[in-house]
Amino acid sequence: MKSDFSKVNRRNFLKTIGAAGLGTVFSAKALAEPNGPNAPEPNQPAQTPQVPRRKFGKTGQDVPALSLGAIQLVDNQVILTSSLKWGIDYWDTAPSYTGGNSERCIGKYFAANPDMRKKVFLVTKASGAKSPQEAEEKLKASLKTMNTNYVDVFYGIHGLGDASQLTDEYKTWVEDAKKRGLFKFFGFSTHQNMAGCLTGAAKLGWIDAILTTYNINYLKDSEMQAAVDACYNAGVALTAMKTQRMKVTGDDNKKLLEHFSAKGLSDGQAKLKAVYEDERIASVNVGMNSVSLITQNVAAVLDKTTLSQDDKMVLEQYAKDTCSGYCTGCSCICDSNGYVSDVMRSLMYHNSYGDKDLARQTFAAIPADVRAGLLKTDFSIAEARCPQRMPIARLMREAAEKLA
DSSP: OOOOGGGSOHHHHHHHHHHOOTTSOOOHHHHSOTTSTTOOOTTOOOOOOOOOEEEOTTSSOEEESEEEEOTTOSSOHHHHHHHHHTTOOEEEOOTTGGGGHHHHHHHHHHHHOGGGGGGSEEEEEOTTOOSHHHHHHHHHHHHHHTTOSOEEEEEEEETOOOGGGSOHHHHHHHHHHHHTTSEEEEEEEESSSHHHHHHHHHTTSOOOEEEEEOSGGGTTOHHHHHHHHHHHHHTOEEEEEOTTOOOOOSHHHHHHHHHHHTTTOOHHHHHHHHHHTOTTOSEEEEEOOSHHHHHHHHHHHHOOOOOOHHHHHHHHHHHHHTGGGOOOOOHHHHOSSSHHHHHHHHHHHHHTSOOHHHHHHHHHTSOHHHHHTTTTOOOHHHHHHOTTOOOHHHHHHHHHHHHO
16 A cells, blocks of 8 residues: 655654554555545545555565564564554564574464465575575475475575585586475575675576675765675665674664654664665665564654755764774675674674573574684774774673683
8 A cells, every 4th residue: 555655744754653562553544645546435444554565576476575584582472463454464573583482483374374474475494504405404494384385485504604605516416396386495604704605696697686894884984885795786686684783782872862852863873774775775684672672763754855965974073973883794894704793693682682592592603613702802903803893802791701
């Protein structure tokens, strides 16, 4: 349903929809012109506005521009049903999320609502798999858990760090697995060396989709922008994650809050809109573990007012001012094995997401000898190379103390 949201007072709309639960269903008649083409017929029930949809690369599918990240989903069926009311039928999960409870929650939903399976664009990942064979084992276990015989997208490498991992062995397996109906589309997720991974994948021709870290830190990054362009032009569907970047307190965050609150936006909504307004991104994946958070994010997407140049400059300055607390995943610069960025990601899950279980699981996936050596390793060269000026040694110690 298309409603003319530009005719609604922007600040009041964002405030109302952001605070309301999904028990409040907005009337199309109130949001559209009374006699316009979108006005409901007399005596017809009110409809909930639907998030916009975009083409998912060259796949022929269209998906909601806002997708449900089920990274913190435990056993809350309300989250799933609430997301669908807004048209958020793209669900992203993984067997590692919440110790497997995320996939189990989705499986419980499909067991109770089998007719809904074909209406959901379902995505999962090969958490921890090191080969196509292990990836298939992980996938089959996920299918059983989620009460389905296929997924729409399978990220068969969860956490790609180098495009050279996309071997001919994977390509052959992907072609065979598609014929067997295990998944419709294949790709990978990436948290580090994203520009290199995207650029390499765009050249291959058999990667359908990528889940990549993408937020205000990368909007002026020339390498990342060129990589996004390459994927978009090649028809590789991009879903953005980690759009909120990290939790920041203090004067820097206060400035951001004051600027955007005057426009009726929270800092989180502003960060989301900055990525959402990039139409090369098929969908913005946000971890949403409450109805309130769903409605706030929906409000940001439905709001038709775009960020001004001044707004973008404020976000850009904020990213620069807080860069020393955010790892951009350029592990190829600070260490050869990529484990610094993995440790940083674990710490982010702990400190910014408040998800201690996921933080410990991610940290535990790092080789034991690397974890054991964090307190002994000299990170002075890595700190000197870090473009974000991060206190790497201190953060490595913090991770070892909190997550070991």
